[in-house]
Amino acid sequence: MTRLTVLQGQFRVSAGPRVELSTVLGSCVATCLFDPDAEVGGMNHFLLPEPPASHARDEVDVHYGVYLMEMLINEMLANGARKERLRAHLYGGANIRSGMAQIGTSNANFARGFLDRERIELVREDLGGVSARRVDFRPASGMVRCRTVASTEAPDIKPQPQTRTAQHRGEVELF
Structure with a gap:
């Protein structure tokens, strides 16, 4: 089995039967x-739902779900998937640090709403709570293992500036 890690602000797509995506x-x-x-699948890992209104419209910031969702779907379509057959699992969205903004809840609500708007069937979710999660996904079969882990294992939210102008990043087709 080949294990590929999906870090914050990334997405990966594979049709390999011996590939596992982890985060x-x-x-x-x-x-x-x-x-x-x-028999193709992919995973993304986003930090925040959408950029603030002041965000430049010609920049794609991969830390935001609104971009990573579109990029993941487009790459899957380029690898033979059909949008009407897509199935989804959602994980994460914990509110680990008490007293802070409910970022996890915002992320979870965004992801559910996005799938609903795009008419993508949500097969399973494990969202919310206060625990970090480790997710292992086999993209060719759609099989997922999700387990809670110590919150210290969760990456800190430290988005690095990785904005790119849309013309240099490639095409992002918004549905």
Whole structure:
């Protein structure tokens, strides 16, 4: 089995039957998408739902779910998936640090709403609470293992500036 780690602000797509995508989440959310007929799937890991209104429109910041969801879907379509067959799992969205903004809740609500708007079936979710999670996803089959881990294992939310202008990043097709 080849294990590929999906870090904050990343997504990966694979059709390999011996590939497993893994991540550890705190308040971040990971979306695991798969097309059971094409046997292709992918995972993203986003820190925040959407950029603030002051964010430049021509920049794609991969820390935001609104971009990573579209990038994941587009890459899956490029690898043979069909949007009407996509199935999803959602994980993470914990509110680990008390007294702080409910970032995990915002991320979870965004992810559910996005799937609903895009008419992508949500097969399973493990969102919210106060515990970090480790997610292992086999993209070709859609199988997922999610388990809680010590909150110290969750990555800190420290988005590094990785904005790119849309023309240099590639095309992002918004549905």
